[in-house]
Amino acid sequence: MNILLAEDSGLLREGLAGLLRALGHEVVAVTDADELRAAAVASVFDVIVTDVRMPPAMRDDGLQAVHDLRKGNPEQAVVVLSQYVAASYLDRLLEHGSFGYLLKERVSDVEAFVKDLEEVRRGGTVVDPEVVTALISARESGIATLTPREREVLSLMAQGLSNREIERLLVLTAGAVSKHVANVFVKLGFLPGDDNRRVKAVLHWLRYEEIPSARD
DSSP: OEEEEEOSOHHHHHHHHHHHHHTTOEEEEESSHHHHHHHHHHSOOSEEEEESSOTTTTSSHHHHHHHHHHHHOTTOEEEEEESSOOHHHHHHHTTSSOEEEEEGGGTTOHHHHHHHHHHHHTTOOEEOHHHHHHHHHHHHHHHHTSOHHHHHHHHHHHTTOOHHHHHHHHTOOHHHHHHHHHHHHHHTTOOTTOTTHHHHHHHHHHHHHHHHHHHO
16 A cells, blocks of 8 residues: 555654555655645555644644545545544544544554555545444433433524524523533533534434434
8 A cells, every 4th residue: 555644753653654664565654734735735645644633733733634635535545543532533534535533552453553544445434443432422421411401402403593593492591592502512522612513513413313213
């Protein structure tokens, strides 16, 4: 495979690149999101492997880079490495093509890691089992903690109603609706600085609501 590896940790980057090359794969290794973008535009890669947090901003630069790249090339296979289980990362990966989301601690099993890369290259999706377990648990427990009124508000949000429309329908004040919406965000694990919290909360609700019908 021809692999683009983006990782700002020199030890992990060189270690992975060396092991992959020893197994016969071609690897271009870069250290930040800007280099990732430039390399991906200049050449064609079977798989892009990237860390989430990296320079220049040390936030989700790696994830944002592959997200932008796949807008122009939705079929680009991507494997994201993360130290954290984050629902927002998985939601963004789901928007385009095949992908992998693996925790860094699992990459030490090189044979399994290469199999995951090959699966993603073939168009499959690979998500670390620990990530799946944690996300399902977080989503179900988060929904379960909502009060009946908060569930009602979230259900109306899922129908596309604005806060003002919810106020009129439920005969609540603007402050009351805002408080219910804020509680929904908190209980579903979203932080004030997270982007598109309303959309993501609705996605959580829709996925949760689909579970009973899928089991019938």
